[in-house]
Amino acid sequence: MDVSVVIPIYNEEKNIPTLYGRLSTVFAGLNLSSFEFVFVNDGSVDGSIELLKQLSNEHKHVAFVDLSRNFGHQIAVTAGLDHCKGERIIIIDADLQDPPELIADLLSKMNVGYDVVYAKRKARKGEGFMKRQTAKWFYRILDKITSVKIPVDTGDFRVISRRVLTVLQQMPEKEKFLRGQIAWMGFNQTFVEYDRDERNAGDTGYTWRKMIRFALDGITSFSNFPLKMASILGFAVSGISFILMLYALYSRFILKVYEPGWTSLMLSVLFIGGIQLICVGIIGEYIGRISNNVKQRPLYLVKETNSPSKDD
Numbered sequence: 001m002d003v004s005v006v007i008p009i010y011n012e013e014k015n016i017p018t019l020y021g022r023l024s025t026v027f028a029g030l031n032l033s034s035f036e037f038v039f040v041n042d043g044s045v046d047g048s049i050e051l052l053k054q055l056s057n058e059h060k061h062v063a064f065v066d067l068s069r070n071f072g073h074q075i076a077v078t079a080g081l082d083h084c085k086g087e088r089i090i091i092i093d094a095d096l097q098d099p100p101e102l103i104a105d106l107l108s109k110m111n112v113g114y115d116v117v118y119a120k121r122k123a124r125k126g127e128g129f130m131k132r133q134t135a136k137w138f139y140r141i142l143d144k145i146t147s148v149k150i151p152v153d154t155g156d157f158r159v160i161s162r163r164v165l166t167v168l169q170q171m172p173e174k175e176k177f178l179r180g181q182i183a184w185m186g187f188n189q190t191f192v193e194y195d196r197d198e199r200n201a202g203d204t205g206y207t208w209r210k211m212i213r214f215a216l217d218g219i220t221s222f223s224n225f226p227l228k229m230a231s232i233l234g235f236a237v238s239g240i241s242f243i244l245m246l247y248a249l250y251s252r253f254i255l256k257v258y259e260p261g262w263t264s265l266m267l268s269v270l271f272i273g274g275i276q277l278i279c280v281g282i283i284g285e286y287i288g289r290i291s292n293n294v295k296q297r298p299l300y301l302v303k304e305t306n307s308p309s310k311d312d
């Protein structure tokens with residue numbers, strides 16, 4: 001198999017026909033010996049899976065993997081990667097924010113001798129101010145606190161080689177932050193720029209909850225900076241507390257000041273209490289993820305597929 005396209009699907013019934021049409025047109029012009037589209041249904045509650053099954057009945061290059069429930073975008077993509085057979089693998093969103101027409105550019109750039117060609121967003125249309133700003137700042141902060149160069153303004157829309165996929169599958173972590181994991185590998189990576197379109201139809205499947213979780217996965221997987229920050233904060237606050245302690249003793253025994261000092265007392269108790277809780281919380285984020293990995297549960301479960309992987 002030459003090229004596989006992996007497409008995660010969460011409530012995309014309105015986009016699947018257009019997406020399939022545009023993908024087909026692109027691939028008709030590519031002159032490939034063989035290719036497949038691997039659609040992963042991530043627990044959609046609309047008619048997506050029926051559409052996918054119908055497509056796979058009509059076209060033999062369409063595979064579907066139906067997950068047992070909603071596992072989230074990154075895991076859905078991982079499931080697709082486990083089920084695809086291509087030498088070169090394309091990851092693309094189903095909502096047509098990633099234009100399928102760019103695939104030709106991605107592939108031809110890869111032929112020059114790259115293992116990864118990712119698509120870098122020049123402009124983002126139709127996304128709210130908050131989404132653009134949070135994404136912008138998240139990637140810039142992540143870049144500051146990690147030693148891995150994770151490209152900014154880049155999603156998972158990309159083409160990767162089989163060799164990169166094999167390494168990806170050997171990375172055992174349960175928290176998937178694919179763009180970071182792929183950046184971590186090195187090899188020859190480059191990018192093609194594009195204008196990100198608006199979502200074609202339907203609503204985003206990324207709720208704020210999922211976005212925050214995704215951001216925390218990215219940070220904790222690639223940086224211990226928050227842990228260091230917890231200890232630095234601890235030292236700084238202890239330093240200040242120690243000076244205040246000396247002052248309290250001085251004012252009690254030398255100046256003989258007996259005022260009750262309720263405000264300063266409350267402030268310091270609240271301040272130290274807050275810092276402590278934050279630090280415990282940060283440690284908790286890491287411990288929670290360690291515990292998640294120790295449990296060794298399967299990452300996802302497949303309900304039905306017409307393209308079994310070696311583990312099915």
Ligand code: UDP
Pocket residue numbers: 007008009010011012042070071072073076092093094095097199203204205206
């Ligand atoms: N998606 C998924 N599972 C989810 C959420 C999203 O498989 O729990 C898919 C979705 O169908 C789409 C891609 O992941 O193909 C990107 O999601 P979306 O467009 O909702 O995210 P956004 O572009 O708003 O960040």
Ligand code: MG
Pocket residue numbers: 093095097199204
């Ligand atoms: Mg989208």
